[in-house]
Amino acid sequence: MENNMQITDVQYIIDADGNNTCVQATIDGQSLSVPLNPANRHYAEILKQVADGDLTIADAD
Amino acid sequence: MTLSKIQTSEMLDTPNLGRRNLVINGAMQIAQRNLNGSDTGVTASQYGPVDRFKCRTHSTAGTLTLAHSSDAPAGFDRSYRCTVTTPGTIQTTESLRLDTLIEAQELVRLGHGTSDATGFTISFWVKSSTTGTYSLNVYQYDGSEQVNQLYTIDASDTWEYKTLSFSGNTGTAINYDNGAGFEVAWFLSSGPQIGTNSPSSNWAAYTTANYGAGHTANISAVTNGYFAITGVQLEVGSIATPFEHRRVAEELSACQRYYYRHGDFDDRKVIAQSYRTSATDVEGVVTFPTTMRTGPSLVATSGTNYYRDYWSNNGTNLTTVTAGELGINTAILRWTGFSRTAGSSGYMRCNNAAATVDFDAEM
Numbered sequence: 001m002e003n004n005m006q007i008t009d010v011q012y013i014i015d016a017d018g019n020n021t022c023v024q025a026t027i028d029g030q031s032l033s034v035p036l037n038p039a040n041r042h043y044a045e046i047l048k049q050v051a052d053g054d055l056t057i058a059d060a061d
Numbered sequence: 062m063t064l065s066k067i068q069t070s071e072m073l074d075t076p077n078l079g080r081r082n083l084v085i086n087g088a089m090q091i092a093q094r095n096l097n098g099s100d101t102g103v104t105a106s107q108y109g110p111v112d113r114f115k116c117r118t119h120s121t122a123g124t125l126t127l128a129h130s131s132d133a134p135a136g137f138d139r140s141y142r143c144t145v146t147t148p149g150t151i152q153t154t155e156s157l158r159l160d161t162l163i164e165a166q167e168l169v170r171l172g173h174g175t176s177d178a179t180g181f182t183i184s185f186w187v188k189s190s191t192t193g194t195y196s197l198n199v200y201q202y203d204g205s206e207q208v209n210q211l212y213t214i215d216a217s218d219t220w221e222y223k224t225l226s227f228s229g230n231t232g233t234a235i236n237y238d239n240g241a242g243f244e245v246a247w248f249l250s251s252g253p254q255i256g257t258n259s260p261s262s263n264w265a266a267y268t269t270a271n272y273g274a275g276h277t278a279n280i281s282a283v284t285n286g287y288f289a290i291t292g293v294q295l296e297v298g299s300i301a302t303p304f305e306h307r308r309v310a311e312e313l314s315a316c317q318r319y320y321y322r323h324g325d326f327d328d329r330k331v332i333a334q335s336y337r338t339s340a341t342d343v344e345g346v347v348t349f350p351t352t353m354r355t356g357p358s359l360v361a362t363s364g365t366n367y368y369r370d371y372w373s374n375n376g377t378n379l380t381t382v383t384a385g386e387l388g389i390n391t392a393i394l395r396w397t398g399f400s401r402t403a404g405s406s407g408y409m410r411c412n413n414a415a416a417t418v419d420f421d422a423e424m
Contacts, residue, residue, distance in 0.1 A: 013383065016338065021386045028105065031363065032421075033384030035356035039239055041424060042358045 005045045011058040023057055072263065082164055084245070085315045086113040087185075087293035089139040093313075093322040094419070099128040101146070101344035108333045108423055111141040112316040114161050115423075122157040122250060122281040123149030133291050134186045134220035136304070140291035143249065149281050154269045157250040158198075159290065165203065165235050165242035170297060173201070174234025183245065184224040185299035186292040189214050193285055196256060196276035197225055200267060202245040204233030207267045211260050211275045212346045222292075224301035230264040240355050240424040245295065246360055248273040248286045249280040255292045286327050307368040317351045324418035326411040332382075332418055333394055335370055336406045341399065343370055349420065357420035359384040359392065367416040368396060370405025382418065392420065 005027050013022040013033065022033050027042055034042045049055035064277045095110030103125040106117045118125060124147035133140045143159060151157060170180045183197065191214070198209040199419070210225045235242050248256070250274050258268075260275035262315045280286045292304045307315075324332040333345025363381040377399050385393035396409065412417070 013385065015385060022384050024383055030360060033359035033361075033387065035358070035384075035387035037387075038358040039355035040358060040422065040423075060377070 005042070007049055007055055010046060010055060012060040014060040020060065021035060079305065080245025081296040081302060082294045083167055083181075084113075084293045084295050085319075086111065086159060086312055087212065088131065088137055088306060088312075089114075089133075089141050089291045090309055091313050091316045092139075093316065093320060097129055097131070099126050100422050101357075103127055104116045108320070108421075111139075112320060113168045114141050114159060116143055116157075116159055117246070119151070119155045121149050121152045121155060123147050125286060128282075130289060132188070132289060134188075137186065137291045140186075140188070140289040141165075142287055142289035143280070143285040144285065145281055145283055146285070148284050148286070151250045151252045151279070151281050153252045153254045156248060156255055157272060158246045158248045158273070159288070160244050160246040161293070162241045162245040162424065163245065163295070165240050168235045168242040169237050169240055171229055171235065173230040174232065176231055178231045178345045179297050180226055180228045181295055181297055182224060182226045182301045184222070184292070184294045184304070185290050186220050186222055187214060187247075187288070187290050188218065188220045189278075189280070189288045190286045190334060191278055191280055191288075192217050192320065193278035194275065195278050196248040196251075196273040198244075198246045198248065198273045199227060200246065200272075201230060201233065201235065201264070202241045202244070203236050204230075204262050205232055205267045206230060206260060207271060208264050209260055209271070209274055210262060212265045214278070226301075228262060228264070234262060239416065243295075245293075246273070247288070247290060248276040249278070250282070251276050275347070287318045300412050312349050317349070318354050319421075319423050321349055321351075321357070321420045322417060323347055323349075323420060324411050324416070325415045326416050330410065332409045332411065335372070335396075335405065335409045337402070337404060341397055341410070343396045343399075345394045346405055347394060347420075349390055349392075353389045353420065353422040354424070355422050356387045356389055357392070357422035359387060359394070360417075360419040360421050362415055362417050364415060367411065368409060368414045369401075369412035370396065370407055370409050373402065378412060387420075389422075394418070
């Protein structure tokens with residue numbers, strides 16, 4: 001039902017302890033911070049595109 | 062006083078009973094993204110400007126303006142209006158539609174998936190440049206099933222009131238969770254390979270041939286063609302009762318479960334108290350006014366001097382903001398790329414007319 005999102009430049013964000021907490025991504029031309037929560041529609045689409053082999057998530061800097 | 066004087070069977074249909082309407086922002090009062098404004102040059106699907114309603118489109122459907130419009134029928138002040146500024150030729154299985162998504166756990170009262178499934182009725186006001194036959198489609202995410210009905214717009218440029226009743230879905234339950242339950246979609250245009258089946262009031266598996274079946278109007282082909290809706294109500298039962306008006310504060314709070322504009326420039330709103338976490342990072346905690354549906358995405362604009370950090374009689378301009386953590390009640394925002402005295406605290410605010418800090422938990 002949902003149109004495909006155009007997602008690029010996905011990278012993990014870490015907290016002070018070095019744990020992954022979010023991803024930073026460009027989605028449909030907008031820069032978003034996205035939580036690692038599958039109920040979030042942006043993260044759900046990121047997971048789908050990763051599973052399909054169309055996207056990878058870079059490690060945090 | 063006998064009990065019958067204060068509680069009668071007739072009261073079950075009394076329109077004064079509250080909380081009937083399962084649609085949030087049906088009167089189009091709330092538009093956090095662009096209050097009283099218009100989004101121009103739209104060629105891709107987007108939420109806004111009206112809260113809880115989305116335009117689903119494709120570049121081939123033409124160029125659109127989406128407005129939080131002051132044109133409305135008596136008893137309403139606002140509508141959600143889609144205008145075609147440059148017409149297009151919609152392709153194959155594409156469609157142009159306005160829709161609203163209803164959270165699954167709000168729909169459990171319908172009893173779907175049981176023999177007691179109740180039907181429901183959708184009522185709304187509609188106005189269009191283009192007369193013809195239109196489809197209203199209801200898609201149930203759990204089970205991927207759908208039902209649709211047709212209605213006609215009989216006169217152009219005239220507000221018309223429509224009511225459509227649907228049977229309950231006895232075959233497939235709606236999960237009690239925070240996912241999408243229904244997509245209620247008003248078709249404006251549909252491609253030649255979509256909705257080719259005959260419309261059916263019975264629940265059936267979603268297919269492109271069933272989706273919006275029988276729709277023939279084609280707004281996207283009309284220069285300055287438009288379609289506007291307001292007074293949208295979805296309620297249990299087969300009778301459309303008068304629209305349930307809710308207070309703006311209630312409606313705003315309900316909308317903020319799905320989208321929350323926290324910071325903008327106009328009211329010089331402070332975004333967060335800030336504190337230094339490293340030589341180059343400053344963070345601030347945001348508490349949401351209502352628990353959000355799920356952890357939201359941070360949607361923030363960026364540009365030179367968009368944000369300003371104040372601390373110890375100093376101010377530092379910043380370009381971007383990202384999130385450190387995003388929960389359902391709070392978020393940690395992070396600004397990087399500058400130095401401040403170790404251990405210092407201050408506050409952060411928007412510093413440019415185009416600066417906005419939003420949280421998006423839409424479905």
